[in-house]
Amino acid sequence: MTNLLSKLLETHDTLLADGATGTNLFNMGLMSGDAPEMWNEEHPDRITKLYRGAVDAGSDIFLTNSFGANASRLKLHGAAKRAHALSRISAEIAREVADTAGRPVVVAGSVGPTGEIMEPVGTLSHAAAVEMFHETADGLKAGGADVGWLETISAPEEYRAAAEGFALAGLDWCGTMSFDTAGRTMMGLTSEGMVELVQDLENAPMAFGANCGTGSSDLLRTILGFVAAGPTRPIIAKGNAGIPKYHEGHIHYDGTPELMADYAVMARNCGARIIGGCCGTMPEHLRAMRDALDTRPKGDAPLLEEIVAKLGAFSSENDGTGDQSDAPQRRSRNRRNRT
Numbered sequence: 426m427t428n429l430l431s432k433l434l435e436t437h438d439t440l441l442a443d444g445a446t447g448t449n450l451f452n453m454g455l456m457s458g459d460a461p462e463m464w465n466e467e468h469p470d471r472i473t474k475l476y477r478g479a480v481d482a483g484s485d486i487f488l489t490n491s492f493g494a495n496a497s498r499l500k501l502h503g504a505a506k507r508a509h510a511l512s513r514i515s516a517e518i519a520r521e522v523a524d525t526a527g528r529p530v531v532v533a534g535s536v537g538p539t540g541e542i543m544e545p546v547g548t549l550s551h552a553a554a555v556e557m558f559h560e561t562a563d564g565l566k567a568g569g570a571d572v573g574w575l576e577t578i579s580a581p582e583e584y585r586a587a588a589e590g591f592a593l594a595g596l597d598w599c600g601t602m603s604f605d606t607a608g609r610t611m612m613g614l615t616s617e618g619m620v621e622l623v624q625d626l627e628n629a630p631m632a633f634g635a636n637c638g639t640g641s642s643d644l645l646r647t648i649l650g651f652v653a654a655g656p657t658r659p660i661i662a663k664g665n666a667g668i669p670k671y672h673e674g675h676i677h678y679d680g681t682p683e684l685m686a687d688y689a690v691m692a693r694n695c696g697a698r699i700i701g702g703c704c705g706t707m708p709e710h711l712r713a714m715r716d717a718l719d720t721r722p723k724g725d726a727p728l729l730e731e732i733v734a735k736l737g738a739f740s741s742e743n744d745g746t747g748d749q750s751d752a753p754q755r756r757s758r759n760r761r762n763r764t
Contacts, residue, residue, distance in 0.1 A: 428597050429571045430531045430631060433485060434659055439693050439718055442663060442701025443479035443487040444711050446535070448678070450475060450490075452707075460502045462494045465514040472515070476522040480530055482708040483715030486699065487523075487530065488574055489515040491565060492537035495557045497549075508557070509564035516568025533574035533599065534565030536587060543582045551586055558590025566596045573598035576636050576663070579611040581622050592628040599699075601636040601661050604647045608745025615745045616650025623658065634661025637703045639740040640668055641680065641688040645695050645732050646744045652696040652726070662697035664688055666705035668737070678705025682713035687735045689714035694724045 433440055450461050453471045465472055472490050479487040494512040496505045504511070516534055523530040539557055541549040562573050573596045575587045584600060591598040602610050602619055609615050614622070616635075623633045633656070635647045641664035648662050667680025680688075685702060692700045700718070702710055733739065 429529055430486070430533075430597070430599075433529060433531065434632075434698065437485070438698065438723075440485040440531075440699045441483055441689075441711065441715055441718060442533075442661070442699055443484045444482075444702040444706030444708070445666070445704050446475065446488065446490055446492060448705050449478065449707065460493060460499065460504070461490055462492075462499070462511045462515065463502065463504070465490055465511050465518065469514075469518055472518050473522060476519050478708040479711060480522060480526050482711035484701070484711055485530060486533050486701070487519065488533045488535040488576075489519045489565065489568075489570060490535070491515040491561065492535045492576070493540075494564070495537070495539055495561050497539040497541050497557060498537075509560050509567075512561045512564030513568040516565045516570040520569030531572065532570045533572050534562065534568075534570035534596070536561050536565070536573055536575045536598075538578055538580075538583055543580060543586070551582070554583060554586035555589045555593070558587045559593040560590075562591050562594035562596045562598075566594050570596070572596065572631065575600035575630070576603075578602045579614075581612070581614055581618070584622060585626065588626050588628045588630070598630050599632045599634075599661060600630040601634045601663060603637040604635050604643065604745070605638045606745075607741040608643070608647065608650075608743060616647045617654045617746055620651055620654035620656045623656065630658065632659040632661050632699055634663070634697065634699070636661070636663035637665060640665060640737060641684075642732050642736040642739050643741070645688070645691055645727075645736070646729065646739060648692060648695040648697050649726065649729075650744050650746060659698040660696055661699040661701075662692040662695070663701045663703045664692070665703045666707070666710050669704065680705060680710070682710050684736065685710040686713040686717035690717050690721050690724075691727050691732060691735060693718065695726055
């Protein structure tokens with residue numbers, strides 16, 4: 426692989442990814458229920474501002490505004506046939522921002538779930554899912570994305586379909602899943618199961634990991650689960666900025682820049698090489714994360730008690746793999762500095 430991301434991974438121990446898309450766009454005026462992807466055409470200046478916010482804060486990688494740019498999600502807005510075009514435009518705007526950044530910055534084409542449940546549980550066929558992912562990936566590649574970036578996936582079947590879609594488009598990719606149900610994805614996959622899934626794929630991602638979920642503490646426990654399974658590919662950590670709270674008609678995340686700085690350093694110590702934020706993560710969080718990663722030395726992998734003390738309690742008793750009260754001791758100093 427010779428894309429920019431692979432080059433940066435060869436020369437940097439840790440890369441900083443970007444923060445939230447939705448949270449930042451809501452602050453610019455996006456209304457609940459609107460399709461953010463339509464803003465690629467309607468408000469390209471605001472999308473440029475979104476991208477530049479991440480780059481100016483120090484991100485090495487930023488995601489395009491194309492999370493829901495697939496035929497299934499866009500049909501809810503009467504735009505099912507616009508998936509390729511909206512993906513392409515999102516990447517074109519990003520390409521311009523990256524090319525004028527004054528340093529190497531990776532444009533990662535965001536690809537979210539289809540929003541449907543795949544067969545045999547649901548009605549979405551494997552072939553249909555592959556074609557949806559292929560269309561989005563092809564649009565992102567046409568717009569200049571360096572890599573594809575699959576995120577917030579719950580079902581292994583959908584992850585596999587996306588891998589095929591990226592292969593058809595000829596676009597290298599990374600892929601994260603969301604572990605938000607007692608340490609598992611909504612469809613029951615564990616951290617260990619994801620490592621096995623990635624290793625078995627014919628078109629495996631360049632890097633894999635977790636994003637979103639229920640909080641940064643839970644996400645770091647998932648990262649430790651990945652590391653314990655002995656993966657050979659770089660790990661991604663993209664956690665939310667605290668816990669969502671409803672206040673005066675809006676959802677707010679309570680994570681401070683200081684908390685996200687601690688999260689970033691702990692994610693690195695857990696074994697992640699690509700570290701960013703998800704929901705609620707603003708440029709001020711990214712700046713604090715950048716500074717912490719640049720100035721604080723790498724340390725040992727934290728015990729679970731240390732994660733709780735810094736970032737808050739876990740949302741469930743264990744990580745979904747069966748480890749419970751003995752987990753902190755089993756994931757202690759003997760796994761330091763594994764990547």
